[in-house]
Amino acid sequence: MKKAYKIESAPKSAPIEIKIILGEKQYSEVKLFKATENKNGERVPSAKPGKRWYVYFYWRNPKTDRFDIKVTFTKGINRLKTVKHRKAAGNAIVKATELALSRGWIPDQVKNKIGDSDNYSKSKTIKEALQYAFEIKSREVKEATKDDYSVRLNFFFEWLKNNNLIGLSIEKVTIEHIYRYLDFLQLEYKQPSGKGLSNTSIDNYKRALSALFTVLQHKRIIPHNFVNDIPKTKSTPVKNKPFTVSQLSDIKEEIVKSDPYLINVLSLMIYPILRPREIVRLKVEDINTKDWILGVERKNHPLGYSRIIDKLKPVIKAMELEKYPGNYHLITKYDKPAIWETKKLSSKVTLLGKRFKKILVKLGYTDNYGLYSCRHTAILDLFNNLQKKGLNEQEIIIKLMPITGHKSQTGIRNYLREIQAFIPDDHSDIYSIDI
Template sequence: MLSFNELLTFEYENEYESAYDLSVKRNFSIPKIYSANGDLSKRWYIYFSFRDPKNGKLERQTPFYGNANKYRTKEDRMSVLVTYRKVLLRLLGQGYSPYSDNIELHKSLNAKNTVGIIYDLPDNNTTPPSEKPKMTVKEGFDFAIKLKEKLVSINTKRDYESKIKNFLKWLSINHPEIKFISELNKKLVVEFLNDVLNRNSARTRNNYKTDLSSIFQVLVDNEIIEQNFIKKIPKLKSIPERNKTYSQDTQEEIFCYLEENDPILLLYIKFISYNFLRPIEVCRIKVKDIDTKNKTIRFKAKNSPLKTKIIPELLWTDLPDLNKLDKDAILFTPDKIGGTWNTMVGNRRDYFSKRFKRIVKDHFKLGIEYGLYSFRHTYITKVYRALMRDSSPFEAKSKLMLITGHSSMTALEKYLRDIDAELPEDYSTMLKNVYE
């Protein structure tokens, strides 16, 4: 005797249309799909009732799962269950009964190729069983972003959304015929990246490539598209933007000028200079992040969720009495130390960058190569050269790693090379010996 699961699975794999005689009194209820309100962590299935031949009542039958729950997207899972339900309706209409031997029915179905009308279902689950539901380009990207937002920071999500918005705008102008996410291809994305390159820089173009590739990988992982062809697009060589270190005289002139003209900006710069924080890390600081007893600060760093650093005495003496401030207050706001500022941390960083340009760069006529990062480079260089006076290079770098917070010696050494912190001693005697 064939079991219900065996019969239904077989008929799913060998599906063909069959007639359903509406004149026959139904001995079964219309099969329904249970989708757990879209929760993919729960099991989805088909359920129905069949009239018990002994008591004449409709009795709920064992739910049918099939292979539906192995699929990882709602669209795929629903498509499979819709097909199962369609086949089940056909079997029920042709005489299948969970209370009897169905061998003769099975033989009959294999011997005939009946074409007919499938019972008209009362809901909207009409997706063709042989096709996956098509997603528009925007729907595909929205789906990927929704999954990504659980894994990335708010700022990263905003970067994704911004780049996708620009891509969709470009697509609507240059290729309005493209409607579905499956229609995108490598040639089209290369065309878009070339447009980004023409309007911006190689670095910006590479950033677009990286972010779009990340989004496309989500679509591949969820079997919405077949491959991430963006991975095959080469990365262009770009010249990194680099902030130069300040000379001793320029740095002192800037500090003296800000003491009179913008003390808040000066203290902001001192956190970058003395604590070696990045501008956005300073913008994240709240009053409660500073331990007044141990003179330490906790902050979210670039490559780690949370770091702790000491606050050097040189900086500590410039801080106001933090015990008088609201613990949840943002440390740096436009008009005071310790206050409310309801805007994204990226907007805070941009504000202080523009304020620095207006107050400092324009006044001292500094070039594009000088910025807030230049103070971090300047003071790391100072500390490293001071350590080198009494230590070997390895000892000096080991001590410096504790101060700067670099995650590895390799990362620190690359950073020191990039900012030209490592300079050799005078080699004049070597040059003289060459000519003697």
Template sequence: MHLINELLTFGSKTEHDLEHDLEHKTPFSIPKIYDADGDLTKRWYVYFSYLDPKTGKMKRQKNIYGQVNRHKTKEARYALLALYKKRLLKLLKEGYNPFVDNTEHYKSQQQKDQKVKQVNAPTKPTENKVVLKEEEPKEVQKSSMSLKDALDYALKLKKNLVSERTLVDYTNRCKLFETWMNEHHADVKGIDQVSKMMVVAFLNDVQLNTSPRNRNNYRTCLSTIFQTLEGNEIINKNFVKNIPKLQSNPERHKTFTQKQENDIFEHLEDKDPVLLLFIKFIAYVFLRPKEVCRLKVGDIDFDENILKIKVKTKTLKTKIVPEILLKELEEVLEGLDKDSYLFTPKALGGEWEASLEARRDYFSKRFKAVVKDHFGFNQDYGLYSFRHTYITKVYRALVKESSPFAAKSKLMQITGHTTMGALEKYLRDIDAELPEDYSQLLNTKA
């Protein structure tokens, strides 16, 4: 079946001036151009309606985009859409109908056009006679965006869709990719000249110079950016998503022993009570360090013993504040401005003009200076270690009194994991699930 969209956008017939008024009622509307009020970030197209034989009413047909949205100037888009409009009107007047199979009509029209060409074939011009040939409108040639412009455009579109930190990561990774391309493929100017082989070579360089995990992060970033470019018809295909990930060992923070935990808490009670309270939100409420940094004084409801906070998925979650922490908070938070951040560099409750990432980094460095350097802990220990330590404690206490499934079901409510599978993976990663002593099994004789 020959579809109007295919015939229109890929046809090669000679066009004539068909923009005159229709002499009688037709089963179609005059094609029109939609230009999104000149907005080049939106899709432009030609549209029309055709009489639906079932309802007897005019029905809007599929928009005709063709190749128009690959062009990044208004002039180019208008030129190509005008050509599409003219071709569409010609096809409709010749009898093309989107509700039927137009194959036979197409063949018949092709034969007629061939006869017309033969009859109208130009004869050999006589001397002093000039034959003027009507020029066929030329389609605007596809022009590729430069590599830099394409990456910048995709990052601009991501601005309001991802977090500030993620956008910074995307920007830095794209800049490094652009620099690498300029060094290794200086002849590549347009984004459509970038090949899968080039991206694989770049990712291999990242892996050799850093780690498989970092290489996978670059792959994820570039795949996201190229998917945005594909969705906006700047490139034909996002081939980065088909590049496989490498197996990598995720970063993991070790849990503290009971003695280490006691030593740390005693040390902080004397040296840094504010940092100790920060840690207790991680240990007792199972918040992540970033989530603690988001806390404001007014987020804590002492009447209901709860707090509300944005978690990793950017959703607002309600968490129970255990009594062990609530009593301490009532004493230190009384009289503080509810709109102020709970934790600041100098005191509890105050203003802090810094990004979330900067606030989180501040407390990580503070923990290193006050705790890690003092006790000699290596990079395997961090603020996250307290979350792992206390989730392990709670799970092992629960499983002593119930089945593993019942213990995990209750633990899910405490930790905030959304699925049992996610919680089980987390418990495996931190080695929270350990078997009972099996010495008696080793003593059995074969």
């Protein structure tokens, strides 16, 4: 039985009253009712005509606080002609019903009896409601996003606990509680290093909460996602600046001397225009060296394909992929294809990023540069070269879209503006000023 604690304040001169509210289960065990008949003096299950089987359980009546609302349904069990088939179907329905109930399903028979589905949602504490939302959201997002939500949600739970709010009913949570939490993140919380959170990090905490509150709104547990109404914290995030061609040449020279395996990583970022996360997902079986096609799970596509261009082929051939099973990861910490399992995909990206960062630090680069700089450099190089060939902006956008994997012209235009690809031509001829 889950427990929720509600502490009510009182004047200092009066005794302090502490009410402990126990959150009780709303439904009983789900069971299969098997009709029986008398056979040789014993009652045995029967599938004869008129023998009705059904799945049932009891729901707690909010008016009486007892399990006196009986819920039953057959789901076609009685169309089956044998006891064996009815048992198999009935047990499957029992399991499906238990799963649905654990995820917050409220049967129509219950709604009709109590007249309002809010009775169940109001029994949820903020922690229970957000855990329920997290379970649903986890089935919709990628592993990395799920892990991110989990970390940020547990951090929020810790704050609720420290502020005696962990047992607060979900319908009593207001926008003021969220503002208090965000104020804590911005003004009070310190990381182990002693530094506070950046505004971008604070917005990421809010974004995760908002996604879960949206689930609660869609499930009609709350009427409106007020977290989404809170404006973003103004921030100037550090961007990964693109390298110039000459800078990239110097970096390659240092990589060849210090960490040659990184050439594979950079080649996969630059030629197929992949992101670090997309690279570490790749497996040997994703590389088709007969048709020279690369299968990749992109950011905005469950599965996509890229051409392995001539510039990338020597790198792929040098990997000697024919020596490895198809389920091996292509890029690994072992500097060759292998099984590389981690709890979080992001830890793989972090490891490769640190190796590349050592090269950059040795060459004197600041924190404004990283692995992502390689992807920006590649797209900027393509843009500039297409411009030199005389293509106008619209023609360049259309040409780049299938290469970069952007789904819309607006998306790739915004991306190009972020990396400052749109540099105007020399406009000296329209000045009348001489200094």
